[in-house]
Amino acid sequence: MDHRSSERPSTASSHRSRRSRRRLALAVPVVLSLTASLGFLPAAASAAPPADSARQAARATGTAEAPSLAYVVNTRTDHRTIASVQRAIAEADGSVVATYRQIGVIVVHSANPDFGAEIRKARGVQSAGATRAAPLTAAGTTDQGAAEVLTAEQAARTAKASKAAGAGEPLEADQWDLRAIGADKAAKINPGSSRVTVAVIDTGVDDTHPDLAPNFSAAQSANCVGGKADTSEGAWRPCTADDYHDTHVAGEIAAARNGIGVAGVAPGVKVSSIKVSDPDNGLFYPENVVCAFVFAADHGVEITNNSYYVDPWLYNCMDDPDQRAIVDAVNRAQLYAQRKGTLHLASAGNSNHDLDSDAIVDDSSPDDSTPVTRTIDPHECFDVPTQLPGIVTVSATGVDEEKSYYSSYGKGVVDVAAPGGDARYQIPDTPSKNGRILSTMPNNAYAWLQGTSMASPHAAGVAALLKSEHPWASPATLQRLLKAQADNPGCPASYDQDGDGTQDAGCEGGKRVNGFYGHGIVDALRAVK
Numbered sequence: 411m412d413h414r415s416s417e418r419p420s421t422a423s424s425h426r427s428r429r430s431r432r433r434l435a436l437a438v439p440v441v442l443s444l445t446a447s448l449g450f451l452p453a454a455a456s457a458a459p460p461a462d463s464a465r466q467a468a469r470a471t472g473t474a475e476a477p478s479l480a481y482v483v484n485t486r487t488d489h490r491t492i493a494s495v496q497r498a499i500a501e502a503d504g505s506v507v508a509t510y511r512q513i514g515v516i517v518v519h520s521a522n523p524d525f526g527a528e529i530r531k532a533r534g535v536q537s538a539g540a541t542r543a544a545p546l547t548a549a550g551t552t553d554q555g556a557a558e559v560l561t562a563e564q565a566a567r568t569a570k571a572s573k574a575a576g577a578g579e580p581l582e583a584d585q586w587d588l589r590a591i592g593a594d595k596a597a598k599i600n601p602g603s604s605r606v607t608v609a610v611i612d613t614g615v616d617d618t619h620p621d622l623a624p625n626f627s628a629a630q631s632a633n634c635v636g637g638k639a640d641t642s643e644g645a646w647r648p649c650t651a652d653d654y655h656d657t658h659v660a661g662e663i664a665a666a667r668n669g670i671g672v673a674g675v676a677p678g679v680k681v682s683s684i685k686v687s688d689p690d691n692g693l694f695y696p697e698n699v700v701c702a703f704v705f706a707a708d709h710g711v712e713i714t715n716n717s718y719y720v721d722p723w724l725y726n727c728m729d730d731p732d733q734r735a736i737v738d739a740v741n742r743a744q745l746y747a748q749r750k751g752t753l754h755l756a757s758a759g760n761s762n763h764d765l766d767s768d769a770i771v772d773d774s775s776p777d778d779s780t781p782v783t784r785t786i787d788p789h790e791c792f793d794v795p796t797q798l799p800g801i802v803t804v805s806a807t808g809v810d811e812e813k814s815y816y817s818s819y820g821k822g823v824v825d826v827a828a829p830g831g832d833a834r835y836q837i838p839d840t841p842s843k844n845g846r847i848l849s850t851m852p853n854n855a856y857a858w859l860q861g862t863s864m865a866s867p868h869a870a871g872v873a874a875l876l877k878s879e880h881p882w883a884s885p886a887t888l889q890r891l892l893k894a895q896a897d898n899p900g901c902p903a904s905y906d907q908d909g910d911g912t913q914d915a916g917c918e919g920g921k922r923v924n925g926f927y928g929h930g931i932v933d934a935l936r937a938v939k
Contacts, residue, residue: 477545478521480507480637482696482739483529483538487514491534498532507697508638510704513742517637517697530731537739539732541696543722543776557654557857564842565856571841579673581856584848586809586838587662587829587868592935593675596875597667600938601678603878608663608681608870609711611702612656612718613692614648615683616852619657621665621672622681630682630709635689637697639705646683651852653692656683658859659717661850662867663874671856672849675871675934679878682711686718693721693778696736699795700743703754707747712877714747715870716756716795717863722776724761725791733791741798748800753877753885755802755870756795757830757862758818762915765793765820766925788820797823802873802889805926806830806865808845809838811899813915813926815907817862821918821925825889826896828868828932831860835907872932879938895937896930898922 481504485495492511499506504520514536522528529538560568560581571583577594579585588594607627614633617626633645648656664681665674674681684705686698699720706714720726720740726733744754763770765788772791773783788797796803805827806817813819814832833845842848846858869892876891877883883891901917901924908914917926 478519479525479545480541480695480697481518481520481526481529481538482541482700482735483516483518484536484735484738484742485514485516485534486536487511492516495532495534498529498535502528502532504529507636508701510700510743512704513700513746515700515739515742517700526731537731537735539730539735541732541736542693542778544778555860557658557851557859558844558846559851560848560856560858568841578667579669579671581672581848584840584842584844585672586840587831587847588673588675590809590811590829591675591868591872591931591933593871594673596934596938597673597677599935600875600878601667602664602676602875603881604678604680605881606676606679606712606874606877607710608676608679608713608715608874609684609702609706610656610660610663610681610715610867611684611686611699611706612659612715613653613687614646614656614685615660615681616647616657616850617683619661619850619852619854620670621668621850622657622660624666624668625664625677625680627680627682630680630706630711631684632702632705633685634698634701634705635685635687637701639701646685648685648852649689653687654851654857655717655863656685657852658849658857659715659863659867662847662864663715663871665850675868676874676878679871679874691778694718695722696720696740696794700739703740703743703747707750707752711747711752713870713873714752714754715867716754716801717861717866718757719759719796720794722778724772724775724777724793725770725786725788726794727786727791737792737794737798740794744795744798744801748885751885753802753873753888754795754800755804755866755873757866758796758803758805758820758824759793760816760861761818762816763788763818763820764916764925765797765818765823766918767820788823800885800889802826802869802892803928804828804862804866804869805928806832806860806862807927807931808832808836810836811931812836812902812907813905813917814860814862814865815914816860817865819915819917819925821923824925824928826869826892826929826932827927828865828872830862830865830868831858833858833860869932872934872937875934875937891937892932893929895933896928897933897936898924898927898930900924901926
């Protein structure tokens with residue numbers, strides 16, 4: 411399910427914000443660290459709903475007994491404060507689901523419609539809010555459009571072409587994306603180290619797929635749905651074959667070079683699955699993502715891939731107490747992982763939004779109930795986890811190295827670009843002539859998908875190769891290396907892809923850094939050289 415559809419024309423201003431702030435890190439430089447309070451946050455100039463989102467959702471049901479909602483309660487990390495806040499949660503009719511003492515985040519369920527307002531007054535609480543706008547009893551991935559399954563006829567034709575070209579994998583002739591970043595040549599030099607693991611935080615990986623089984627790390631996999639990690643056998647797998655997103659992403663990163671199907675960018679590294687999508691609606695709720703980042707950090711994961719946005723808000727505005735608490739909780743978790751040596755990569759989104767503009771119209775949030783049209787400032791209302799500090803944001807390109815028509819962008823927001831596919835304007839000369847990305851699917855299948863969801867794992871694969879070459883590299887160093895090896899084509903002279911005389915997006919910046927490509931398109935071959 412794509413909640414960032416680019417079929418809707420962007421209404422974002424094409425002018426770069428005069429403030430030119432660097433993501434959340436500059437908008438709120440200190441308050442979202444693990445030790446600081448959100449009480450010093452500046453007032454935001456957004457159009458977020460003024461009332462408490464949780465209270466609205468609870469009372470909107472009109473039932474005599476309020477439904478249960480999920481919350482995150484954020485506090486200091488010392489035992490005394492956490493114990494005090496847990497007592498306050500109980501007094502406000504809340505039940506603790508999970509406590510992440512390392513980062514001071516407590517996941518809570520409560521049927522009290524005033525729980526959010528009450529717990530925010532409790533001593534030691536720094537921020538608190540509902541993580542959804544709909545009751546618990548009632549998918550934020552960034553792929554663009556439905557999957558296109560590879561047919562037997564296509565597979566046979568591609569296998570023949572692959573053999574003729576001397577490609578190692580039967581379907582590799584259709585993998586224009588590998589050749590675009592030199593991953594086919596890089597694999598001959600260094601396919602990646604099995605000591606490096608990329609955790610795919612997503613819908614669940616089918617680790618029984620023959621292209622994924624050789625490189626899968628069950629010990630670093632879990633199901634975080636509900637905000638608490640379940641590591642029982644197979645808990646990390648997708649609920650149904652329709653939850654294919656994670657399996658596709660995992661194949662792009664680390665499908666083995668074993669003479670079966672496709673190859674990944676880093677076919678020698680490990681891949682794990684941390685499932686966070688709700689089985690009922692496919693959404694990626696904050697408490698699930700908090701659990702995933704902490705689990706990855708505590709289980710030695712070097713890199714995470716995040717091809718989604720945290721639901722239910724496409725952009726989380728800091729003047730809304732619920733959305734503010736979501737940003738705080740997820741940011742604490744991802745910063746904790748960074749401090750333990752984990753680099754995060756995230757997709758830029760598929761709305762063709764300029765994330766450095768003055769205003770963006772968001773008419774899709776909250777996506778778990780009734781959306782409300784609002785105009786937001788992306789410097790005050792944040793795409794999570796994409797705009798959190800230290801996370802590598804990835805835009806999408808097609809075979810011609812142009813920004814994909816759907817990909818969001820923004821100078822100072824996008825760090826690097828990578829192949830995500832573009833079946834509308836950039837068609838490769840491959841056996842199937844499909845501009846999307848071919849990768850693994852549940853039940854031993856293969857299919858094409860496109861989106862910034864596909865771009866981020868390509869960059870994650872290159873980051874894994876860099877980590878294999880430089881095992882000492884910290885997340886910050888790894889990010890610098892990723893940017894240094896990227897190749898920047900520069901802003902195009904024109905970006906009128908449909909030929910109607912109107913620019914479809916505005917690229918700002920120069921050859922070194924710009925809004926379409928950040929520091930450039932990742933290069934796997936340069937990474938291993």
